[in-house]
Amino acid sequence: MRIPFHLKSALVAILLCVCILPARPAQAADIKYKRSVERYNVPDVVLINQDGKKVRLQSLLNSDVPVIVDFIYGTCTTICPVLSAGYVNLQRKLDADSKKVRLISITIDPENDSPKVMKEYLKRFRAKPGWDFLTGSRADIDTVMRAFNAYIPDKMSHYPLNLIRMPKGGSWVRLFGLMSTKEFMNEYLLATAK
Amino acid sequence: MKDLIRNKFKHFFRVTFGHALLTVMIPLLFSTFGHAESVPPNDLSHAEIMRLGERMYREGILPSGKVMETFIRGDVAVDSSAFSCSSCHLRAGLGSFEGGVVTPPTTGNKLYKPYRRPPSFGDVADRAGRFIYAKTAVERPPYTRETLATALRFGTDPTGQVFNDVMPRYPLTDRDMSILISYLEALSSEPSPGASSKQFKFATIITDDVSQEDRQALLLPLQTFIAQKNQQMGMFNDFIKFGYSPTIDMQFAFRSATLDIWELKGPPESWPGQLAAYYNANPVFAVLGGISNSDWRPIHEFCEAQRLPCLFPITDFPVVSETDWYTYYFNKGYTQEGEAVARYLNRLETISTETPVLQIIQDSQVGKALAAGFRKVWKECEQQEVTTLTLSSQQLLDQAALDKLLTKHKPEVLILWTDAELLPNLPALVAKLPANGIVFVSSGYLGKKTATIPENVRDRVYITYPYRLTPYVGSKVGGFDAKVPILASSKDFGNRRITSRSIAMLQQTTLQGLNLIYDNLYRDHLLDIMSMQMDVTVRDYERFSFGPGQRYVSKGCYIIQLGPGLDPPLLQRSNWVMY
Numbered sequence: 209m210r211i212p213f214h215l216k217s218a219l220v221a222i223l224l225c226v227c228i229l230p231a232r233p234a235q236a237a238d239i240k241y242k243r244s245v246e247r248y249n250v251p252d253v254v255l256i257n258q259d260g261k262k263v264r265l266q267s268l269l270n271s272d273v274p275v276i277v278d279f280i281y282g283t284c285t286t287i288c289p290v291l292s293a294g295y296v297n298l299q300r301k302l303d304a305d306s307k308k309v310r311l312i313s314i315t316i317d318p319e320n321d322s323p324k325v326m327k328e329y330l331k332r333f334r335a336k337p338g339w340d341f342l343t344g345s346r347a348d349i350d351t352v353m354r355a356f357n358a359y360i361p362d363k364m365s366h367y368p369l370n371l372i373r374m375p376k377g378g379s380w381v382r383l384f385g386l387m388s389t390k391e392f393m394n395e396y397l398l399a400t401a402k
Numbered sequence: 403m404k405d406l407i408r409n410k411f412k413h414f415f416r417v418t419f420g421h422a423l424l425t426v427m428i429p430l431l432f433s434t435f436g437h438a439e440s441v442p443p444n445d446l447s448h449a450e451i452m453r454l455g456e457r458m459y460r461e462g463i464l465p466s467g468k469v470m471e472t473f474i475r476g477d478v479a480v481d482s483s484a485f486s487c488s489s490c491h492l493r494a495g496l497g498s499f500e501g502g503v504v505t506p507p508t509t510g511n512k513l514y515k516p517y518r519r520p521p522s523f524g525d526v527a528d529r530a531g532r533f534i535y536a537k538t539a540v541e542r543p544p545y546t547r548e549t550l551a552t553a554l555r556f557g558t559d560p561t562g563q564v565f566n567d568v569m570p571r572y573p574l575t576d577r578d579m580s581i582l583i584s585y586l587e588a589l590s591s592e593p594s595p596g597a598s599s600k601q602f603k604f605a606t607i608i609t610d611d612v613s614q615e616d617r618q619a620l621l622l623p624l625q626t627f628i629a630q631k632n633q634q635m636g637m638f639n640d641f642i643k644f645g646y647s648p649t650i651d652m653q654f655a656f657r658s659a660t661l662d663i664w665e666l667k668g669p670p671e672s673w674p675g676q677l678a679a680y681y682n683a684n685p686v687f688a689v690l691g692g693i694s695n696s697d698w699r700p701i702h703e704f705c706e707a708q709r710l711p712c713l714f715p716i717t718d719f720p721v722v723s724e725t726d727w728y729t730y731y732f733n734k735g736y737t738q739e740g741e742a743v744a745r746y747l748n749r750l751e752t753i754s755t756e757t758p759v760l761q762i763i764q765d766s767q768v769g770k771a772l773a774a775g776f777r778k779v780w781k782e783c784e785q786q787e788v789t790t791l792t793l794s795s796q797q798l799l800d801q802a803a804l805d806k807l808l809t810k811h812k813p814e815v816l817i818l819w820t821d822a823e824l825l826p827n828l829p830a831l832v833a834k835l836p837a838n839g840i841v842f843v844s845s846g847y848l849g850k851k852t853a854t855i856p857e858n859v860r861d862r863v864y865i866t867y868p869y870r871l872t873p874y875v876g877s878k879v880g881g882f883d884a885k886v887p888i889l890a891s892s893k894d895f896g897n898r899r900i901t902s903r904s905i906a907m908l909q910q911t912t913l914q915g916l917n918l919i920y921d922n923l924y925r926d927h928l929l930d931i932m933s934m935q936m937d938v939t940v941r942d943y944e945r946f947s948f949g950p951g952q953r954y955v956s957k958g959c960y961i962i963q964l965g966p967g968l969d970p971p972l973l974q975r976s977n978w979v980m981y
Contacts, residue, residue, distance in 0.1 A: 256981045260748075260783060283949035285492070285934075287501040289485035290568050293478050300479075319937075319947040319957040319979050324782050333484045345977050362936040363949075366501050386567045388475040 241385030243395075248371075248380050251351045255314070255344035258326040263342065265352065268312065274399040275310040275373040279358055279366060280341075281317035282325040287368045290386055292333050294370070297389040298396060299336045309396060311339035316363040318349045356380075374399045440547045442584040443577055455585020460493070462486035464578055472570035480570065490568070492950065493727075494926035495589040498934055503568055510587030513545045550586075551579045590924045594709075596687030597923040599653070600635075602916065603684065604628070605662040607677075607692035607701055607715065619900035620693045620716060624661055627690075627908045631659040654920045662686060666694075666701075673700040681708060688928060690912065691715055691904050697767065702729050711925050713932075714907035714955075716900050718846065719771060726953070727929065730911075732903060732943070733956040736768055736846055739866035740775025742959035743817060743842045745980040746864070748783040752838065753815060759788040760813035764798060764820040768847050772819040789813070798824050808834040817842045822851035832859040840864060842961075850896030853970060860964045864975060868959040869894065871974055874941050888941065892970050899942045906940040911948075911955070944978045 250269050254262050269275050276295070280288035295311050302308060315321035321329075326341035343349070353359040360366050370383040372395055383395060442451055454465040462470045462482020470482035487508065492498050495509040499520075506512075506519050518541045542559040549560040554572045557565040574582065596603040606624055608617055638656040641648065664680040666673045677700075689705060692715035702721040705712040705728045712728060718735040734741070747753065761776065763769040773790065780788065789811055797803060798820055804827070808816075814836055818824065824831075825848065832841060841863045845852045848865075855863055869890065876885040915932040930950075938946040943956035958978035965971035 260981065281949070283951055285490045285498055285500050285950055286503045286505060286568055289480070289489060290474055290478070293474055293480035293484070296480065297478050317947065317949060319945060320949060320952055322981055343981055346979070363947075364500055364934065364936050368501070386475060389477045389479075 241383050241387050241391070243384075244382045246357070246380045246382050247378075248356050251348075251355045253344065253348040253351055255342040255348060255352075256323060258323050258330055258341045260323040263340070265342070268310070268340070269373060270378075271310050271373070272375045273308050273310055274375060274396060275312060276396070277312045277314065277356070277371040277373070278369060279316050279353065280313050281315050281363050282321045282329045283317070284363075284366075287366065287386075291368055291370065292329075292335075294387060294389065294392050295339055296333050296335065298392055299339065301389060301393055302396075307338055308400070309338065311335075313339070313341045314352055315341065315343045315349065316353070316360065316366055318343050318346050357382075370395075372396065372399045440580075442580055446581075451581055451584050452588060455581045455588075458482075458578070458582050459487045459495075459585055459589070464574075465581055470572060470574070472572050474570050475567045482570075489950070492927075492930040492934075494922070494924045494930050495586065496922050496924070496927045496930065498930070500934060503566065505568075508586055509590045511591060513550060513586065515544050517542055547580075547583050550583055551576075554579065554582070590922070590927065593923040594687060594925040595685035597657075599921065599923075600657060602631070602657050602659045602688075603662070603686040604659060604688055604690045605664050605680065605686040606690050607664045607666060607694070607712075609673075609694035609696060610665065610667045611695045612693050616693060616716075616898065616900055619898075620691060620904055621663070623901055623904040623908060624690055628659045628661045631657065651920075655917060657916075661690065664689075670696055670700045674704050677701065677704045681710070686710070687923070687925065688713055689715075691907060693717070693900065694719075698729075702726070705729055709925060711929055713912050714903070716898065716903065719767065720954070722775075723953075724951075727951075728925075729953065730929075730932065731954050732907075733868060733959075734775065734954050736771035736844065737775035737778075738868055738954075738959050739844045739846055740772040740777075740819070741779040742775075742866050742868070742961060742976070742980065743864075744776045744779035744783065744785075746961045746976050747815065747842075748780070748785060749980065755786060757815060758811060758813045759815040759817065760808075760811045761788050761790040761817040762798075762807075762820065763790065763792045764847075765792050765794050766821075768821070768844075769819040772844050772847065776817065776819075788817075795821070795823065799827075801827055801830060804831060805834055812836070814839050815842070816840070819844060819847065822848045822854075825851055825854060825856070828863070829856050829859050832862050835862070842866070845895055845962075848895070852895040853892035853964070853968075855964055857966055860966070860970070863963065865962050865964070866959055867962045867972065868956070869899070869942050870940075870944050871960055871962070871972060871978075872944065874939075890972055892964070892972065902941050906938075906942065906946075910938045910940055911935065911946065 250266050253265050255265055257263050269277070278291050278295070280291055292313070295313070298309065299311070315326065321343045323343070326343060330339060330341055350359065356371060358369055368384070368386050370387070370392070372381040372383065374381065381395060381399060387395070446454070457463045458465070458470060462485070464470055472480055472482055474480060490498060490505040491508045495507060496512075497505040497507045499505070504520050506517060540563055542561055542563065545553065545560060553559055553565070554574065557569055557571045559565070606620065608620070635656050635658040638648070662680065662684060664677065666676050688711040690713055692701070692712065694701070694715070694717055697719040698715060698717040699719070699721050701712065701715070706726055710728060711730070713730050714732055715729070717731070720731040720735050721729070722734050722737050747759070761773060763773045769792070791807065808831065816831065816835060816839065818841060820843070828841070832839070835841070839862065841859075843863060844866045846866065846868065852865060871890045873887045873889050875887050911932060914935050915928045918931045919928055933948050933950045933952065935948050937948065940946055944958055946955040947957060948955060960974055960978060961976040963973045963975055965973055
């Protein structure tokens with residue numbers, strides 16, 4: 209779509225105005241996520257995936273491709289759908305290479321998130337294979353949250369967090385905040401870098 | 403037109419001049435779209451506009467039937483069938499607070515007035531580095547239909563302030579935008595019946611199969627609650643008389659309350675008519691509790707049709723639905739016990755797909771409800787159907803016939819959805835099972851007599867128990883159970899816990915909703931607020947948990963066994979919640 213000439217002129221004028229005028233106080237969209245590199249001791253717990261199968265968390269996370277972990281729940285209103293949209297878009301971007309990342313969502317509402325609820329959630333987001341949603345006993349879920357310095361006593365007080373495990377060395381990139389697909393993809397590429 | 407908008411929209415986010423430029427560009431770019439959204443479509447009836455708008459708002463489906471496409475954070479594409487407007491702004495449109503994010507109201511009443519948003523996740527300090535309420539609260543002037551369309555498309559308010567990243571941007575056509583805006587204007591536009599700035603009207607429902615004792619057990623906490631509300635209102639009025647000046651907001655914390663008792667008599671088929679007569683004579687804001695020994699369905703369906711909240715009735719026969727909205731239940735009743743057995747068996751390592759399982763159902767409403775719960779979850783676990791026999795209470799007392807059935811089916815797992823009449827014959831039944839054979843029964847169905855399960859078979863008998871097992875240390879606020887550790891015991895079998903459950907319903911969940919409703923007197927908003935509350939520890943259940951659309955707040959059920967003795971200890975054999 210071509211922009212008409214009068215619009216282009218207006219754009220130039222506006223650009224000049226924007227350069228001269230002081231910037232508006234920072235708003236939400238200006239915020240960048242917080243990034244740090246951490247080491248975590250993954251607890252030896254057995255969780256249940258969306259197919260009702262038992263999975264040993266340590267084995268699932270110990271991978272030679274980057275593993276991304278987030279904490280969500282099936283009936284979440286605000287943050288989780290945004291985090292999950294990030295997962296979906298990463299899978300889309302990687303397309304045929306989607307097996308080059310392992311996506312893990314761990315519920316923070318183990319009372320409600322049964323395999324059936326989790327399976328329907330993944331279906332709603334059109335998740336491809338390679339994205340697992342895990343539930344378990346509250347005690348095990350609490351243990352996992354604590355291990356990743358992500359413990360919250362109640363699901364309603366959660367926050368947006370992505371953790372990327374780098375296959376080389378097994379350290380984790382902790383990403384606090386909501387990211388664009390481009391930022392998320394960049395973090396993934398950094399994690400795969402040699 | 404739609405493609406034009408989408409292309410412009412995508413182009414918009416490819417531009418890298420930054421948000422300041424983006425903000426100033428909007429009116430110019432937007433001027434090329436026309437203003438068709440400024441009036442509702444004139445070829446559709448109001449009802450049709452509302453229907454289509456509601457579908458966009460709740461389900462993320464466009465009037466064309468296609469899903470609404472959106473973008474988050476500029477380039478994160480997502481379709482609205484995964485999450486819609488109502489996911490965050492909730493059904494009543496009054497918004498939510500979750501995960502630190504404030505989702506502002508999106509009803510016409512609120513959008514067309516100035517608004518000041520509380521601090522939210524993503525807010526930052528001002529240029530002086532101060533991070534205080536007054537500086538982070540974002541104010542905006544009233545929207546118009548045109549500026550609202552801009553906000554939905556591009557995520558900027560009338561002053562150009564950019565929305566939080568979690569708000570998707572919707573590249574809608576003028577016509578679709580107009581339908582959605584018309585729906586938002588109508589959403590929660592009229593207060594619900596039964597509430598005013600000074601008073602809530604409530605009712606409770608009691609059917610004629612309830613004993614006088616159970617009736618009093620329900621009415622005692624309800625009438626106490628109403629008296630407390632009225633006492634607080636009286637106190638508030640006294641403060642004013644004595645010259646105390648309450649803030650504007652404080653008036654919303656005090657309202658008087660009334661409680662009607664809707665007595666339902668005769669067959670359940672006649673209940674809808676009786677309910678309608680009560681309701682039409684004096685519409686109430688919500689139904690508080692209630693009690694029946696029969697199926698709650700006719701009352702559930704009445705409340706659903708009237709969009710009338712019904713909060714935690716005492717019933718063992720709730721309607722189990724994943725989509726119905728207006729009734730909150732403590733749990734799924736007998737269905738939940740049946741589900742627990744299926745989940746426990748599914749994880750039992752000593753059985754395989756070859757293990758013969760026999761389910762015997764007493765031909766009764768209770769037996770059928772237990773079996774329905776078992777069947778549903780057993781199927782979800784992708785297990786093969788079990789052999790099921792439905793027998794009358796007379797047939798269940800025919801020991802010889804039962805022996806024949808066990809000889810024929812040779813079950814290793816015997817599920818007995820029967821009442822306590824069968825218990826004296828239980829040792830004979832267990833004797834017919836193989837050495838590793840086990841039996842499942844329901845403590846709800848066996849009632850008080852669960853404690854009389856013969857001692858010589860207790861190690862073979864597994865019992866569903868949908869109540870708290872771990873010590874409850876009493877409420878912090880005092881009262882009948884203050885700070886006294888309460889341990890579950892066999893004496894709890896058969897106790898319907900009518901008073902204690904109703905107190906938890908009133909003081910630990912309903913009050914939260916009523917206190918936070920402010921001046922938004924909409925029934926849907928009450929349910930929205932209640933659904934967003936934090937988990938609650940209560941006397942009778944291990945945990946109440948909430949969430950949008952979650953309507954059965956106690957999710958667990960133990961499998962237990964009995965220890966020895968006349969007052970046997972309850973031996974926990976499963977987690978509270980099993981998968």
